[in-house]
Amino acid sequence: MTAPLHAAVIGLGSMGANHARVFSDMAGVELAGVADPDPERVAKAVAGRAIAGFADTGTLLRETKPDLVSVVVPTQLHEEVALQVIAAGANLLLEKPIAATLPAARRIAQAAAANGVLLTVGHIERFNPAIRELKDRLSEGQGGRIIQIRARRVGPFPHRIRDVGVIHDLGPHDIDIMRYLLDDEVERVYAEARRHINTDNEDLFAGMLRFKGGALGLLEINWLTPTKERTLSVLCEKGMFVVDYAAQTLAFYENFAAAAREGAIASVTEGPMTRYPIGNREPLRVELESFRDAVLGKLPAPVSAHDGMVALAVAEALVASSESGNPVVVDEVSFAA
Numbered sequence: 001m002t003a004p005l006h007a008a009v010i011g012l013g014s015m016g017a018n019h020a021r022v023f024s025d026m027a028g029v030e031l032a033g034v035a036d037p038d039p040e041r042v043a044k045a046v047a048g049r050a051i052a053g054f055a056d057t058g059t060l061l062r063e064t065k066p067d068l069v070s071v072v073v074p075t076q077l078h079e080e081v082a083l084q085v086i087a088a089g090a091n092l093l094l095e096k097p098i099a100a101t102l103p104a105a106r107r108i109a110q111a112a113a114a115n116g117v118l119l120t121v122g123h124i125e126r127f128n129p130a131i132r133e134l135k136d137r138l139s140e141g142q143g144g145r146i147i148q149i150r151a152r153r154v155g156p157f158p159h160r161i162r163d164v165g166v167i168h169d170l171g172p173h174d175i176d177i178m179r180y181l182l183d184d185e186v187e188r189v190y191a192e193a194r195r196h197i198n199t200d201n202e203d204l205f206a207g208m209l210r211f212k213g214g215a216l217g218l219l220e221i222n223w224l225t226p227t228k229e230r231t232l233s234v235l236c237e238k239g240m241f242v243v244d245y246a247a248q249t250l251a252f253y254e255n256f257a258a259a260a261r262e263g264a265i266a267s268v269t270e271g272p273m274t275r276y277p278i279g280n281r282e283p284l285r286v287e288l289e290s291f292r293d294a295v296l297g298k299l300p301a302p303v304s305a306h307d308g309m310v311a312l313a314v315a316e317a318l319v320a321s322s323e324s325g326n327p328v329v330v331d332e333v334s335f336a337a
C-alpha cells in the first residue's frame with residue numbers, strides 16, 4: 001500500500017472549511033495541516049482532528065511539507081499565497097478565479113511550470129454530476145449542434161466578498177462551463193453591469209459571449225436576487241437541455257420537428273420532456289479526488305492553468321465592455337513557461 005499524500009488547506013473561510021472537511025476523510029490522503037490568520041477559524045478546523053493549525057502559510061509549509069494544497073484565500077491574495085506554495089514544491093488547487101488579474105495569473109502559471117508542480121483551478125462546476133452527464137450526452141450528439149447557452153447564477157449579496165466584483169467572482173464558473181461544453185473559445189463579449197450595494201465593483205451584470213464557432217452565450221449573474229438560482233440551458237438544434245446545478249438535475253426538451261440534417265433547423269415544435277437520473281455527489285469531493293488522482297498518477301491538471309486564465313480573460317473583457325459600452329474582442333491567452 002502506498003503512503004497517503006499529505007494535504008493542507010490555506011484559508012479557512014466559508015469555502016476553505018469545506019476543503020478541510022473533504023480532505024479529512026478522503027481515501028489516500030491525510031490532512032496534515034491548515035492555516036489562517038484568524039485563530040478562531042483555525043481552532044474550529046483542527047477540533048476533533050489530528051491535524052496541525054497555523055497562523056501563516058510559511059510555517060505550515062515548513063512544518064507539514066504537504067504534497068497537495070488547497071489555496072482558498074480571498075482572490076486578491078491568490079498570487080502571494082500560490083507563489084509561496086509553488087516555491088515550497090507543493091502541488092496546488094487554486095480556488096477560482098485563478099487570480100485577481102491576468103498578469104498575476106500568468107506569473108502563477110509560469111512559476112508552477114518552472115517548479116514542476118501541478119496547478120489546477122477550482123472550476124467546481126466541471127465536477128457537478130449533472131454537467132458530466134450533459135457533457136456525455138452532447139459528445140454522443142444527442143442535441144446536435146449547440147446554438148445558444150444561457151446561464152443564470154443569482155442570489156443574495158455575500159458581504160464577505162469585497163475584493164472583486166461579481167463578474168470576477170461568479171462569472172468564471174459559467175464562462176468555463178460554456179467553453180467546456182462547446183469545446184470552443186470566446187471571440188467577443190458585450191456586457192452591461194451595475195453597482196448597487198458594492199462600493200467599488202459591480203454586483204449585477206448581463207453579458208453576451210460570441211464563440212468562434214458562432215454559438216451565443218448569455219450570462220445573467222448577480223448578487224441582488226433574494227433567492228438563489230444556478231441554472232443553465234443549452235439550446236441545440238434537436239432540443240434543449242436544462243441543468244439545475246444546485247439540485248443536480250438534467251432534463252431534455254425535445255424539438256419534435258428537428259431536422260436530421262446537421263446545421264439547419266427546418267422547424268421547431270414542442271416535443272416530450274425527459275428527466276435523466278443523476279447519481280448525486282458533492283462536486284467539491286469529486287474535484288478534490290480528481291486533484292488527488294492527478295498528483296498520484298502524474299496526470300494533467302483536471303482544470304488547467306490555461307483554463308483558469310481564459311475564464312479570467314473573458315471576465316476581464318466583460319468588465320472592460322461594461323465600462324466602455326462597447327463590444328470587446330477577447331485576446332488569445334498564452335503564457336511562456
Ligand SMILES: NC(=O)c1ccc[n+]([C@@H]2O[C@H](COP(=O)([O-])OP(=O)(O)OC[C@H]3O[C@@H](n4cnc5c(N)ncnc54)[C@H](O)[C@@H]3O)[C@@H](O)[C@H]2O)c1
Pocket residue numbers: 010011012013014015016035036037038041056057072073074075077081095096097122123124160161169
Ligand atoms: N469554487 C467555489 O464554488 C467557491 C465558492 C466560494 C468561494 N470560492 C473562492 O474561495 C476563495 C475564498 O473565498 P471564501 O468565500 O471562502 O472567503 P472567506 O472570506 O469566507 O474566507 C477567506 C479566508 O482566508 C483567510 N485568509 C486571509 N488572508 C490569509 C492568508 N494570507 N493566509 C491564509 N488565510 C488567509 C481569512 O481569514 C478567511 O478565513 C476565493 O477565491 C473565492 O473566489 C470558491
